Amino acid sequence: MTDLAGQHGLTFRQDYFGDPLAWKGLVDLLQDTFSIDVGVQDQFGGPDPSSMPFGYFDADGRCVANFSAFSMPMMINGRAIKAAGYQSGAVRPEWRERGLYRDLMQRAFDRTSAEGYELDLLLTDKPALYERYGFRTLPQHVFIAQAPKPQKSDWTARQLSLEAPDDLRLIKTLLQGRQPVSARFAVIRQMEMFLLNACFNPAIRLTAIGDEAVIAWTFDGATFWLLDVAGTAIPSLSTILPALDIEPDRIEICFCPDRLDCEVSLEPYEGYTMLMVRGKAADDIVGPIMLSPMAEF
Ligand SMILES: CC(C)(COP(=O)(O)OP(=O)(O)OC[C@H]1O[C@@H](n2cnc3c(N)ncnc32)[C@H](O)[C@@H]1OP(=O)(O)O)[C@@H](O)C(=O)NCCC(=O)NCCS
Incomplete structure (x- = not known):
C-alpha cells in the first residue's frame, strides 16, 4: 500500500475505539458529515465491540477519514453466516479526492477477507462507489x-x-x-x-x-x-x-x-439507501427480503 499517511502528514490508526479521544474524533467526523450523533451510544454501553475501524487522523488529533467493518452474523435460509457490515465511511471535504477512502476500504476488505467472512453487507446512497469492489444491489420488499x-x-x-x-x-x-x-x-x-x-x-x-x-x-x-x-x-x-x-x-x-x-x-x-452485498454466501440470498x-x- 502506498504511504498515504506519510504523504499527507496524517496518522493511520486501526482498532482505535479503546482511545476515548480517537472515538470522539470519529463521533465528530460523523456529526460533521451526516449530522448524526453516534456518541449517544455511550449511554448504552459504547460502540459495537466487534467494530474494526480504520481511520486517518491529522496532527491535531482530528479524524479526517474513516471506514469501519463490524461483525454482523446473519441467518440466511436457515444457515448461520459469518457476515461483515461496513459503516461510518466518510472523508472530510478538504481531504477528499486523494485516495484516502479507497485506501481505507481496501484495508477493511483485506481484513474481513483474511478473517474468513462469507458475506459483506453495506447500505449506501452511492452504489457506484462499491460496484467496482464486487458489491451488487439487493432489491428489498x-x-x-x-x-x-x-x-x-x-x-x-x-x-x-x-x-x-x-x-x-x-x-x-x-x-x-x-x-x-x-x-x-x-x-x-x-x-x-x-x-x-x-x-x-x-x-x-x-x-x-x-x-x-x-x-x-x-x-x-x-x-x-x-x-x-x-x-x-x-x-x-x-x-x-x-x-x-x-x-x-x-x-x-x-x-x-x-x-x-x-x-x-x-x-x-424504496429506501433512501440501497442494500448491497458480495461474497460467497451472497448467492444464497433468494426471494424477497x-x-x-x-x-x-
Ligand atoms: C464518498 C467519500 C467517502 C469519498 O472519499 P474520497 O477520499 O474523496 O474518495 P477517494 O479519493 O479515495 O476515491 C475512491 C474512489 O471513489 C470514487 N468516488 C468518490 N466519490 C464518489 C461518489 N460520490 N460516487 C461514486 N464514486 C465516488 C472515486 O472516483 C474513486 O474511484 P477510483 O478508486 O476508481 O479512482 C467522500 O466524498 C465523503 O465523505 N462523502 C460524504 C459521505 C459519504 O457519502 N460517505 C459514503 C457513505 S456510503
Whole structure:
C-alpha cells in the first residue's frame, strides 16, 4: 500500500475505539458529515465491540477519514453466516479526492477477507462507489399482511423506555438471546444498531410482551409498521396485534415474515439507501427480503 499517511502528514490508526479521544474524533467526523450523533451510544454501553475501524487522523488529533467493518452474523435460509457490515465511511471535504477512502476500504476488505467472512453487507446512497469492489444491489420488499382475526391476548404489553435502566437491561438481554426474526434473512445478533436506531427515531415504540419479546413498531393511526421482534421466540402476528391493542387498516412488515404465521403480499421498498452485498454466501440470498430497519447501519 502506498504511504498515504506519510504523504499527507496524517496518522493511520486501526482498532482505535479503546482511545476515548480517537472515538470522539470519529463521533465528530460523523456529526460533521451526516449530522448524526453516534456518541449517544455511550449511554448504552459504547460502540459495537466487534467494530474494526480504520481511520486517518491529522496532527491535531482530528479524524479526517474513516471506514469501519463490524461483525454482523446473519441467518440466511436457515444457515448461520459469518457476515461483515461496513459503516461510518466518510472523508472530510478538504481531504477528499486523494485516495484516502479507497485506501481505507481496501484495508477493511483485506481484513474481513483474511478473517474468513462469507458475506459483506453495506447500505449506501452511492452504489457506484462499491460496484467496482464486487458489491451488487439487493432489491428489498415490504410485506403487506392481511389483518389476522383478532384473538384474545393473554400477554401483558408494556411500553419500554431506553432511559429506564430496567427496560434497557431487558431489551439488551432479549437482543443477546434472540431468535433471528426470520430464518430466511435476518441478523442473528446486533445490539448497538438496534438501540441507536430506536434512539434516533422517536416515533419508534418498543413494547415488551411478557418478558419474552420486545416489539419495535410505529403506527400513524391507520398503518402499522412492524419493524422488528427481538425475542427468545417470535410470536405470531395474530398474537402481536391484540397485545399492542391496535386494529390498523394496513399492516407493513419490514422484515421477512416467515416466523409470523401470516399471509402477505409484496411491495418494492424504496429506501433512501440501497442494500448491497458480495461474497460467497451472497448467492444464497433468494426471494424477497428486507433488512429490518432496526438493523440498519
Ligand atoms: C464518498 C467519500 C467517502 C469519498 O472519499 P474520497 O477520499 O474523496 O474518495 P477517494 O479519493 O479515495 O476515491 C475512491 C474512489 O471513489 C470514487 N468516488 C468518490 N466519490 C464518489 C461518489 N460520490 N460516487 C461514486 N464514486 C465516488 C472515486 O472516483 C474513486 O474511484 P477510483 O478508486 O476508481 O479512482 C467522500 O466524498 C465523503 O465523505 N462523502 C460524504 C459521505 C459519504 O457519502 N460517505 C459514503 C457513505 S456510503
